[in-house]
Structure formats: structure tokens, C-alpha cells
Amino acid sequence: MDGGSLADVLKCCKTIPEHLLAVVCRQVLKGLLYLHQERHVIHRDLKPSNLLVNHKGEVKITDFGVSAVLTSTAGQRDTFIGTYKYMSPERVSGDTHSYDSDVWSLGLVLLECALGYFPYVPAEGNEGWQKFL
Numbered sequence: 001m002d003g004g005s006l007a008d009v010l011k012c013c014k015t016i017p018e019h020l021l022a023v024v025c026r027q028v029l030k031g032l033l034y035l036h037q038e039r040h041v042i043h044r045d046l047k048p049s050n051l052l053v054n055h056k057g058e059v060k061i062t063d064f065g066v067s068a069v070l071t072s073t074a075g076q077r078d079t080f081i082g083t084y085k086y087m088s089p090e091r092v093s094g095d096t097h098s099y100d101s102d103v104w105s106l107g108l109v110l111l112e113c114a115l116g117y118f119p120y121v122p123a124e125g126n127e128g129w130q131k132f133l
Contacts, residue, residue: 002055005062006113007048015116024051024113027059028106035061036099043067046105047086048112070098085118 003009006024009016016024028051035041043050043061050063084092088104091097111119 003053005049006051006053006059006109009053010048010113010116016113018114020057021110021113023057024053024059025106025110028061028109029103031059031061032099032102032106035067036102040070041067042070042097042099043102043105044091045083045086046102046109047083048109051109 028046032043035043041064043064043066045063045066046061050061052060052062086105086108088097088101091101108119
């Protein structure tokens with residue numbers, strides 16, 4: 001992908017206009033739909049540096065180093081791994097998490113891209129999440 005990562009785009013442009021974020025969102029959601037429904041994989045580390053873009057505006061999910069196959073019928077995992085500030089509340093608190101956790105992370109990525117900064121300062125432990133929620 002010749003455009004680098006979404007993190008690289010943010011370093012250059014600071015923010016991404018909403019109409020372009022809608023395109024990014026749609027493409028990442030299509031990728032997550034494939035991962036979740038066809039491959040039964042949860043990414044667990046969705047963040048700007050793990051979303052690659054090219055000059056055509058195509059977006060691809062990368063870095064599956066901490067992803068996991070969900071083999072249970074409930075579709076849930078309980079391991080604590082990934083980038084803390086993009087984790088869903090259930091992941092931070094150590095509860096069982098599912099595909100929804102990837103969608104939460106995508107929401108934070110999109111918000112960061114729209115604002116030009118991360119929407120809150122994550123605290124260590126659950127206290128930061130309690131303030132955020």
C-alpha cells in the first residue's frame with residue numbers, strides 16, 4: 001500500500017474530512033465483516049497504524065499478530081492483548097470480548113481521525129474507562 005498507514009496520513013494532514021472517513025469506515029467494516037463472519041477472527045488491535053491506505057483511497061487491515069480465531073459458539077475471548085487505548089471497555093476490564101470489540105476500536109480510530117487527536121487520555125486501569133463511559 002503506497003500511501004502508508006492511516007497514522008501516517010494523520011501525521012501529514014492532522015484530520016480527515018468526514019466524507020473520506022465514511023469511505024474508510026465502509027472499507028474497514030467490509031474487512032471486519034469478512035474476518036468475523038467468514039474467518040471467525042477477531043483482530044484485537046485495530047488502530048490507525050494497522051490500517052494501510054493507497055493512492056486510490058483503498059484501505060486494508062494489517063498486523064494480525066494478536067488476532068485470534070473465535071472457536072466457541074458464543075464467539076468470545078478473554079485474553080488481554082492489544083493496544084490499550086483502543087481497547088473496548090470489556091477488554092480493559094478483563095471481561096469476555098467478541099467481534100464488537102473490533103467495532104469499538106474502529107469507532108475510536110474514526111473519532112481520532114475526525115478530531116485530529118485521541119478523544120481522551122486513557123488512564124491506567126478501569127478508572128479511565130469509568131470516566132469515559
